[in-house]
Amino acid sequence: MSIPKLIAMIGTIVMGAWIDGPPSSEVSAGPSVAAFDVPVSSGFATFEIPEELSDHEVLLIVSAMATEGSFASRCSMIVGQEGPRPPNLRTLSSLVSVDILDSPNPIAINSAAIGELSRLDRPAATGNPVLRRGFSVRVRPGDPRAPSNYDLVDARLRAVGERIQVFVDDDDLAIVSDEVLRTLVSSFDRIIEPRLAQRIGTAVDVDRDGRFTVLLSRRISLPFPHRSQVDGYFRATDLDPDLPRPLSNRADMIYLNAELQPGPYLETVLAHEFAHAVLESRRRELGGPFPEESWLDEAMAHLCEDLVGQSTSNLDYRVSAFLSEPNRACVIVEDEHRPGRFRSHGNRGASYLFLRWCAERLDEAFLLRLCTQGEVGVSNLERATGILFSDLYRRWTITNALQSLGMTVGGENSFQLLGRLGDWRLGGVRFAIVGQDTPEHSFTLEGTSSQYLRLSLEAGRSTRVSVQCDSAALPQVTVLLGSRKHPNLRFEVQIEELGPDVATLVAQIEERAGLTTTLEHLSWEPRLSTTPLTRSGMKAQVLHGVELQSLFSKMTIAPGDRLTSAPFHLPTDQLHSTPLIFRLETMTDDGNRSVSWTDLFPPPPAPPLRPTSLERP
Incomplete structure (x- = not known):
């Protein structure tokens, strides 16, 4: 079945707005996306993506709705396996209602x-x-x-x-x-x-x-x-x-x-x-x-x-900390003083973005209701919104995923996850890639956090997707099915030479989605979940335009092409203090965006010198 027929059968989200039936011919902007609630039983979920959908964008969001704990999880893909078949994505009947994704209001109180x-x-x-x-x-x-x-x-x-x-x-x-x-x-x-x-x-x-x-x-x-x-x-x-x-x-x-x-x-x-x-x-x-x-x-x-x-x-560094490691950042933090959680930048960024998303889409008295209802926490939020927390959370994660691929969700008043926020370049939520080279991805979920995944499918083949998670996590699994592919680049940054004061780095790129892709921004920042840096010591760097052109022999790469940058330099002490997170933003000719990520870890310390002796035994 073709994607237009599938969309006609289940409805669609066009630019975040729910439409009963196929999109009108008057709708001119943006790709179509369908969202599915995947059933989870005893921490296990599985479904099959049919071969006719193998050339479309498929996103997977795995969330822990438990409010406390760390949960081992895994996502795996098998191409064209024989034997009993799991539910086909086309037959999943629980379609996520996302009518609250659009129509944001200015953050205001009467x-x-x-x-x-x-x-x-x-x-x-x-x-x-x-x-x-x-x-x-x-x-x-x-x-x-x-x-x-x-x-x-x-x-x-x-x-x-x-x-x-x-x-x-x-x-x-x-x-x-x-x-x-x-x-x-x-x-x-x-x-x-x-x-x-x-x-x-x-x-x-x-x-x-x-x-x-x-x-x-x-x-x-x-x-x-x-x-x-x-x-x-x-x-x-x-x-x-x-x-x-x-x-x-x-x-x-x-x-x-x-x-x-x-x-x-x-x-x-x-x-x-x-x-x-x-x-x-x-x-x-x-x-x-x-x-x-x-x-x-x-x-x-x-x-x-x-x-x-x-x-x-x-806010800027806190929002970026959440986006860089969304599976480690909790919206709800029950014990902020627990080791590793006190004043966590990523947790703060997650909670703020979630509440901001709610405020944009509800009435003007929302914030005032939250501090005058006589309730606290999730109960307070559910009473102020009239919506269960689990539903709010799922819709928020859907918005995060769509915005992170450059899709306009929410309008001009909505917080956008791609672009600049203060001193920091935002790259949307970080997706893990599961595909032919990496058919399995293991990860840990903190309570009320999510792992965002992009599934890189083999053309013309059906694919089975399995998600396994500790049932105590109360896992929530959402699949987003897009009508158009987005860029997918393998991206690495390596240390070429490590001097006492300056480190020389090179970046390597390989196009993997079969799309002609243009490089837009290269940015990097410290991994804030592991650094004790003060706000003044947190520096994010961005290269674009002429600066980015000076690194690469060309700014547009063809399908399957590989590219290595010219050497560029960073102070050596930046590499020794904390891991660095690098992002490469790209766009296709028809405006589809994507961000590729990689980590650069501090080099291991040099082994101590052995004392030498001139004496013979």
Whole structure:
């Protein structure tokens, strides 16, 4: 059966919009894609792709819907095997409904829904603020409810604005510049507080001094794991006037690291932490004091960064970390303080993108509902959306897969996974390739993460696909069937020469899909799941245009062609610090896109020199 007949039988997704029956002749843009829910029994799923579909794009998404755990998984392909046949892809009756993929809304909240609650009894700042103040700050690891883990930090008032006052730890007065203080006050008064007030309100004025308080201190990092970079936090207990010190400072306030420098990143961290205070204020005013689960609370605060619109510097590297290793990045993180999960960049990127996807496709009061319903976590999300988490998650992963091949899903207001985000070049989610050369791919899924796979099929042959996963993962398997092939290149980067200061690298490319393909961008970045780098130390590199042309003898490669780059150079210390992830973005003449990935691991250390002796035995 041809793909047009198949689409006519099952319906189609055209540019992400569900259509009953075949696409209208008036639909002119984009390829057709059908999505299937593959049945899973005892952790095992299998289906057959008939030979008449072997020249089409087939994507596979394997997800763990369990919220905790690591699960060994495997995908394998067998071409043209005899014997009992598994269900044919054409006969799978459970077609995924994706009507929520399209029609995104701007991320906005109707200010009328807030009323005057956020301004209730908030006095205007009057008189002169106090010049010195003591703050209880947790400086030791362990139970945050234990008073012994806190010290009293003496601080001096260093800056005052219309809505903000900034105190600096006495020990850090010499390192906090006037430019940092001016940035905090100007950004807060002119942009951050007014914009969030229009959308979700402002923070409750606990100490009734008319201003929001910021404390700058290097000591805020002391209680956290050694490899973690903590630039700021909000403590919900500070909004509780009934708690004694040191458990509460009884003030509307946040804590920022005194080592932060002026610039967009400082403004975005300020916006993020202030958003936590605003969101917690809404919970206390409208729903009562209840702690939101960390993964959702952080995603909501990152979403507020979008509302403020100052910078993506607190998000770009986190989004890229998720896209580079999607099977290691969890949307739901039940225990953020478990080793390896504290402040995980990939987890944060996954949770943010998932919530952003929901916000774009739901009504304007979505964010406000999340902090006023009196529920937390998945229950809160399902009540705010009216859709089961498993359905939301599947539709989100479908969007991720389609966007990662350059298909327009969601319209102009939708977050797109190909392109540039701040300092980072995004390459969509990383696909593993399963095909003739690699007929089996083993991987590990974390809870609420997904492995995205592209199936490279042998022309004119039927193919059996099997997925095996620990049943405790509660696996979810989705197949996407596209009408047109996308580029598929084998891509490698190797070290040609390793000097003490400079490493010489070469890239090798082989076209595998039988398509004439044009090179567009070559980019690389550190693997963020394994690096303790600070935000300022994270650098992403991109070559395109003339720079990319200087590496390759030609920018367009023919079907089956191979290409080796000219040598290019990187500082040797970049290779020794962490693995590097390389991406090569390509496009065919008819606009189909793809991204090829490879890893470059640090070279092994040189063996120690053996001592030599002139003595004979």
